[in-house]
Amino acid sequence: MDTQDILLDVQGLETQFKMPDGLVYAVNGVSFSLANRETVGLVGESGCGKSVTMLSILRLIPSPPGKIAAGSALFHGQDLLKMSNEEIRQVRGAQISIVFQDPMTSFNSVLTIGRQITETLETHLGMSSSQAKKRAVELLELVGIPKAKDRLNDYPHQFSGGMRQRTMIAMALACRPQILIADEPTTALDVTIQAQIVELVKRLRDELGMAIIWITHDLGIIAGLAQRVIVMYGGYFIEEAPVKELYGNPQHPYTIGLLGSLPRMDLDERQQLVSIEGLPPVLLEKPQSCPFVPRCRYAIERCQQENPPLQAVGPDHRVACWVDPQKGRAR
């Protein structure tokens, strides 16, 4: 990757939550960068820290109990994690915006759809209210809401799930952000509506030229959408590779397990699904061993003693594992 091209550069991010049971180590020193116009998929199961990573970068972690303990996130040479509240507010929603999973709870239910879009435009772009209204109609048309002008005065409950998610995307795009963070935006939707939203985001990405970080637990969606995929487990990045390399040549036992546990609709033979036994870890202490070791079928002694760092195993392909699962022995 050309360094000129890097839009966002995150180094050593650590986020913790102070809970009654103790300190929860949600994100444990993750580093990544995002290039201009690039789409990255961030994949993992619930509780693996994928949303917390992105919320930390936008400083949307409620504090207390949350705390960003270490790290930096450079965006246009400025560290998002060190900005004042006023400065980060200028970035949020304008240059980096986010689309949340649940389109019902992420709207304000007592404001009209129109007001919620125009608010962003007036705050960030200083538009007058009539300008903002006009732009809001354009935005709703852009995401394919029929009769957009009439719908401005509707309240969120009058919209269906798919329409709410489209509106959410319209809001996120209001200020032409450079980065769109999509936090499981289609998980709550039906497959035919999911397909509509994915097509919409792809089209807008190409038209507006933005970079996207798409958070999901669904390896299916990412396959057709992202250029690069990061797999997260227990607060760590455990594998990172270009999309075809990750699906064609997965190296971490967890990634292999995840891919094996998905039934393939396009294949004929009914293979026994590979299940990953056991449960995701509780992050109440910073693991000294590999976080996946209790569920790993390839584990060797070293895995119990040392947490493996991300290491390059090929061009742009990094993996955190002491074992080479293809060969079944230590790397």
Add this chain to the structure above:
Amino acid sequence: MAVDDQLLLRVENLVKYFPVSSGSFFRRQASVVHAVDDISFDLHRGETLGLVGESGCGKSTTGRTILQLYRPTSGSVYLEGVDLVKLKGKDLRMIRRKMQMIFQDPYASLNPRMTVGEIVSDPLLVYNEAKSRKEIDEEVRYLLGLVKLDPSYTNRYPHEFSGGQRQRIGVARALALRPQLIVCDEPISALDVSIQAQVVNLLVELQKQFKLTYLFIAHDLSMVRHVCDRVAVMYLGVIIELADCHELYHNPLHPYTQALLSSVPIPDPNVEEKRQRTILKGEIPSPVNPPSGCRFRTRCPIVQAVCAKLKPEWREIKPSHFVACHLVA
């Protein structure tokens, strides 16, 4: 009805409407939700029939109406030749033990104040199956072993378990009376990906062991393909296509089935790159005022004038491949 040993369940012209009352003081019945509108199918012993469709299409209502958890508006449900719709009281209660259900949400379907042992043994007590405390304990331990849970967990409470483990407790409870039919209502959709495979593999194993018949309600078409023998596709209260699993996925005839299949993402970037998608316009209409004629016509990419006028007939296009569409030759 013909005597067919292999036929376990026959659903005939099943209809379930829910009245919607207006918000006014007098609570007049304002309109009707056409949740399930005239569906028929057979279920044979030992098979798994998948019932798929988007949310709100009536697939869960179908499952619940078959079990008589909702009493149907009209139609018949025959279990081993006995029409459940005509039964009530004690007769219905006695036949219900042959049918069980596994629910979608393992967090809501287990009573938080009961121990695992109490939950799993409850069906036995309800039907006076068990003779002594010791026998019950043995049975509970056996059932927990079947679903691969540690039998020593009997005195724990549901909150001590993960989602996947809770779903196993639900499966053990469903098995307690050795039912013949189990309605699995989205049994894995609330679980994490790596846990889904555990539960699905378990359901498949138990089916072999106990010769169970499943009605598998789901919206995940990849998983349905993996576990089902036949698949019925529902849209807005009606079944629009029914075929053997292999046939349906290879040769879908109804435009809705085709669009639904093409919407499912495949976890392989090389396949995704080349895929042609049919993206449906709009969203599923309200079941309060379903469209006239064919219910899919408002979103159908190949809609014609006839679709608005006539309700498409349920036709057997090929042996055991049924479809309801005017435009399928």
